[in-house]
Amino acid sequence: MPAPEPISLSALLQARDSGQTAPPEMVAQASEAIRTKDDDIVAFTHVENRPAISNGAPLSGIAIGIKDILDTADMPTGYGSEVFAGHRPRTDAAVVALARRRGATIIGKTVTTEYAFFEPGPTVNPHNTSHTPGGSSSGSAAAVAAGMVPATIGTQTGGSVLRPAAYCGIAGYKPSFRLLPATGMKHFAPSLDTVGLFAATVTDVALFADLLTGRDLRVASDPSLRPADIRIGLYRCSELPTADAAMQAALETAIAAAQAAGFTIIPVEEPDVLKKARAAHSPLQAFEAGMSCGPDLALFEDQLSQRLKDVIREGQAMAPQAYDTARRDAKRGRMATAALFDDIDILLTPSAPGPAPRGLASTGDPRFNKLWTLMGTPSISIPAFSTADGLPLGIQAVARFGDDRRLLKVAAHLEKVFRTAA
Structure with a gap:
């Protein structure tokens, strides 16, 4: 099938202006x-x-999916x-209200997995419809990738934007924790749930973030950026x-290309405290x-999937002391992460273990994303690479x-x- 063609938000706004x-x-x-x-x-x-x-x-004029x-x-x-x-809330989520105030047209609601956990929805991958689009922001990513809308809003609790x-x-951007408001979300894990954005490229998603929030986040060409x-x-x-061969090769190519472009590359071994935090x-x-x-x-046990019921019961059976231990490990991890960035500016890792898995029974694995969600640090999936058969590979x-x-500028x-x- 032909490769999908996402719409450039930057080009669309230039045409409007x-x-x-x-x-x-x-x-x-x-x-x-x-x-x-969309059929x-x-x-x-x-x-x-x-x-x-x-x-x-x-x-104004920018149609987005929520x-x-x-x-x-x-x-x-x-x-x-x-x-x-058929549920009809009385009010908008805070980020939806923000999008309306900034002039966006809310053209529709995009498919999510059940409660934004792991039970897949019906969305397929625009690059190959026999493969998953990922989750839980399945529809938000696929709508942009297929060229239906130039931008969408999603959420991430583990890896649900990046993956x-x-x-x-396409580009998926998970901002620093609470840069975008999460009020009005059906929460799954409130200390992790993060609102994120999708657009065709990094430049496009940065422009969307800038126009949505009013913050200085756009990344127009900047001659002052010196890779060295x-x-x-x-x-x-x-x-x-554990990343597959294609992903490992893409990361190696990315690092070599960054070094050739003049960036300073520093190997970083994962501290034990961050292994524990993960x-x-x-x-x-x-x-x-x-x-x-x-x-x-x-109230609704018979209407929930088995995997959702299992994780809810797991959480209810957990001793509060175990939760407190996890919170302490997360806090120590955040302190170690802050120290890590004393010596570097940007970390690069895979966005996912490999390309989108075949079939729709799984939305993939968030193993490369969930640490950074827990740390609250901003992260972005950079689109550029693909497998021999045309499935995309992202660099985080x-x-x-x-x-x-x-982050957006680099x-x-x-x-x-x-x-x-x-």
């Missing part, structure tokens, strides 16, 4: 793209027939579960040997899921907590370097 197109036409094009493409991809669970269109705002784990007052919000079929972005060959001043750490985590993610997530989703289990870049602008530069080397 130069008068080549106008917001109603831009939204109409997105509606038509969804109409013609095959199934990225949307709800599409607005007459979406509201603004004028004169930063995101992951169906985030509340929308004017659209059904089902959280990927039959329990909430689908990597599998679908940027210290890139090749993060040799304990999971690295192991803390699962019990911490389970305990909080037991709290957050326990009421659902009590990570920065110090709060250093989102540097990642945009690296994306160009990687594409030349790919």
Whole structure:
């Protein structure tokens, strides 16, 4: 099948601002793209027939999809579960309200896995429909990759932004914890749940973040960026040997290309305290899921998947002392992570163990993402590489907590370097 063609948010806004197109036409094009493409991809669970269109705002004319784990007052919000079929919240999630204030057109809700956990939805990978798009932000990634909309909003608790972005060959950005508000999300693990963004490229997702938040995050060409001043750490985590051969080769090519472009490369061995922190993610997530989703289990047990019920029960059976231990390990890990970035500026790791797995029964494995979700650090999946049969491979870049602008700026530069080397 032909490779999908994502829409460049940057190009779309340039066309709008130069008068080549106008917001109603831009939204109409997105509606038509969804109409013609989504029967095959199934990225949307709800599409607005007459979406509201603004004028004169930063995101006017930009049609975006909202992951169906985030509340929308004017659209059904089902959280990927039959329990909430037809559910209509009274208010928008905070990030949805923010998008509306900035002028974006909320064109529909994108498919999520059940409660943003591991039970897959119907969405397929636009690069090969026999493969998963990843999860839990399945529809958000696939809608951008398939060229239906230029940007979407998703969430990540383990690897639910980075992994689908990597599998679908686009940029997925998980900001520093709480840079984007999580109020109005169906929470799974509140100390981990993070709102993230998708767009075609790093430059596009940075522009989306900038226009959405009003923060200085865009990454227009900057001649002041000197690669020799940027210290890139090749993060040799304990999971690295488990990446498949294609992913290992892509990471090696990325590091060699970055070095050839003048970046300073520093091998970084994973500290034991961060190995321990990675192991803390699962019990911490389970305990909080037991709290957050326990009421659902009590009321709707017959309507929940077995794997969701299992993790809720695991969390409810866990002693509070075990949760406290996991929290302490996470806190020590955050201190070690801060110290790590005293010696480097950006870490590079795989975004996923390999390309998107075949079949839709699994959304893949978040082993390379969940540590950084727990640490609260900003991370982004840089699209550039692919396997011999055309499945995308993403390179994950990570920065110090709060250093989102540097992360986006360096990642945009690296994306160009990687594409030349790919």
